[in-house]
Amino acid sequence: MVTTPTRTAHPLGLELDHIDHSYMIGGAFTPVLDDISLTIAPGEFVALLGPSGCGKSTLLRLIAGLEPPHGGAILAEGTPIAGPGPDRIVMFQDPTLYPWRTVRGNVALGHDIAGRRDPAAVAAAIELVGLKGFERAWPHQLSGGMAQRAALARALVNDPRLLILDEPLGKLDSLTRLTMQTELHRLWRDRGFTAIMVTHDVEEALLLATRIIVFSPRPARIIGDLPIDLPPHRHRDDPRLLDLRRNILVQLGHSADW
Amino acid sequence: MSASDTRAPPLRATGQTATKAGPRRALLPWAAGPAWFLAALVTWRWPDADDFPDTSRLAALFLAVGLGLTAAAALRRLSARAPWAIALGLGFAAWEIAQAKLLWLPRPFFGTPQDLLDVFLTDWKRLGDSLLHSLGLLAVGYGIGAVLGVAVGVGLGRSLRFRYWVRPLIRLVGPLPPVALLPLAFVLIPSGRLASEALLALAAGFPTTILTWSGVAAVDPAYYDVARTMGARNRFLVLRVALPAAMPQIFVGLFMGLGVSFATLVVAEMLGVKSGLGFYMQWAQGWAAYPNMYAALLVMSLMCTGLVTLLFKVRDRVLSWQKDGLKW
Numbered sequence: 351m352v353t354t355p356t357r358t359a360h361p362l363g364l365e366l367d368h369i370d371h372s373y374m375i376g377g378a379f380t381p382v383l384d385d386i387s388l389t390i391a392p393g394e395f396v397a398l399l400g401p402s403g404c405g406k407s408t409l410l411r412l413i414a415g416l417e418p419p420h421g422g423a424i425l426a427e428g429t430p431i432a433g434p435g436p437d438r439i440v441m442f443q444d445p446t447l448y449p450w451r452t453v454r455g456n457v458a459l460g461h462d463i464a465g466r467r468d469p470a471a472v473a474a475a476i477e478l479v480g481l482k483g484f485e486r487a488w489p490h491q492l493s494g495g496m497a498q499r500a501a502l503a504r505a506l507v508n509d510p511r512l513l514i515l516d517e518p519l520g521k522l523d524s525l526t527r528l529t530m531q532t533e534l535h536r537l538w539r540d541r542g543f544t545a546i547m548v549t550h551d552v553e554e555a556l557l558l559a560t561r562i563i564v565f566s567p568r569p570a571r572i573i574g575d576l577p578i579d580l581p582p583h584r585h586r587d588d589p590r591l592l593d594l595r596r597n598i599l600v601q602l603g604h605s606a607d608w
Numbered sequence: 609m610s611a612s613d614t615r616a617p618p619l620r621a622t623g624q625t626a627t628k629a630g631p632r633r634a635l636l637p638w639a640a641g642p643a644w645f646l647a648a649l650v651t652w653r654w655p656d657a658d659d660f661p662d663t664s665r666l667a668a669l670f671l672a673v674g675l676g677l678t679a680a681a682a683l684r685r686l687s688a689r690a691p692w693a694i695a696l697g698l699g700f701a702a703w704e705i706a707q708a709k710l711l712w713l714p715r716p717f718f719g720t721p722q723d724l725l726d727v728f729l730t731d732w733k734r735l736g737d738s739l740l741h742s743l744g745l746l747a748v749g750y751g752i753g754a755v756l757g758v759a760v761g762v763g764l765g766r767s768l769r770f771r772y773w774v775r776p777l778i779r780l781v782g783p784l785p786p787v788a789l790l791p792l793a794f795v796l797i798p799s800g801r802l803a804s805e806a807l808l809a810l811a812a813g814f815p816t817t818i819l820t821w822s823g824v825a826a827v828d829p830a831y832y833d834v835a836r837t838m839g840a841r842n843r844f845l846v847l848r849v850a851l852p853a854a855m856p857q858i859f860v861g862l863f864m865g866l867g868v869s870f871a872t873l874v875v876a877e878m879l880g881v882k883s884g885l886g887f888y889m890q891w892a893q894g895w896a897a898y899p900n901m902y903a904a905l906l907v908m909s910l911m912c913t914g915l916v917t918l919l920f921k922v923r924d925r926v927l928s929w930q931k932d933g934l935k936w
Contacts, residue, residue, distance in 0.1 A: 446828070
């Protein structure tokens, strides 16, 4: 970790204006998002918490521009999002590295798409996530944690103004997960991009986010919007976090009786 | 613990047999030369049952191979292949005895080794010419079929409208054996060469199309999402995501297409084009020149296996990222 990370010049601000969305399931439209309105300030780290299958990941796909919303509008700095763009990079639950590319080739994907070559930036991103020495490894030779690190480097090399995290740590073992949480937090602090993260893990949300949005079961509505007014260096055992945790679990329908 | 204790003695025993087999394995390469010397001796000293050509040349050839194998043994270049070298030497000796010396099998359908050698010595020019013709026909027909097959397969896998119009045609024409179109092709296309190339393209194209399509259709949609969130357009998604992801399947299609191409090639040469190995074989059969036919068969099988080997070499290169693959 010798490289001094470049600060993202302009973290992206977002405005979600009455978003509705539905999916065709079994020949019928099933609503997944119901009137979602949300303003995200540049540089925020927002965690989206909610029961599994409620539509959080769908919301991320809409923000990424992979699909247009059926109703409402998503504005990035006042202009509607028309499609995907390299300033908004998604990190998925699975690393989804291309098996036919080496680690270096995978990290350079964004550059290839943009049609430019910047081996120094690729090398720096690989070093930043601690994969130096594995540049020429094939994805099938990596452990789950290493693969997800490579995916993180692949996202960071684009200097995203908004990092969209779709449960990126969900499938990692608990120790790797703790390390990656710390590193993700450090990266966000150093680079200053805006981050939106879907997670099932209340503790993870409390540890990383500046603000937690709680969703209802499908169709997802916003039922809670909690700013986390704690210093960025938090300890997992901070009693204030425990209070917040209990509060959120109640909102998610788990009463405090255990 | 007890299980490993009981297993220990037999393990040691197998170790002992391994060391015993050591010297035998080291001696085996030295037996390859003598096997061929035996074949040379039998050929040279045992009088032929009839007036066969090139008996002494064949004996000299066996001798030369024997010397070469002995040299290889001395240079320790002959270990894994030694059993095959021995078996081939003994096999040639047996064939020589059975046919050239004792005439056990009816002539002219079964030839002697010297008959085969004679064909290569006297007719090598025409054989080589036929091989080049076959290779030329294959290269053009198979090449076009492979490229078109991949292109059509990608189209079927990626574009709804393309699939709507092309799929019925593929379903109608694809499963038809290309040789069934041969009579029609020779009527419709004035040049026999062009007609054969078209059929070869069809032969190679159908399996390649279907497997490319299936490969492209099976690409994990998340691979597209990853590239799309970084701003990738359709061109990148096809050439740099769908194609490499489908490559393992595409090579299966190319391999199957090569097989069908071989079959089509031989029939086309026998019926239409008056050149190539298929034509040579047809001609040899017409003259009851069976040794020539055997020689042409040998050349053809070397050509086919050589091309398959080439395809697999390319595949191993392109798919070096795969965990493991079939060893041809």
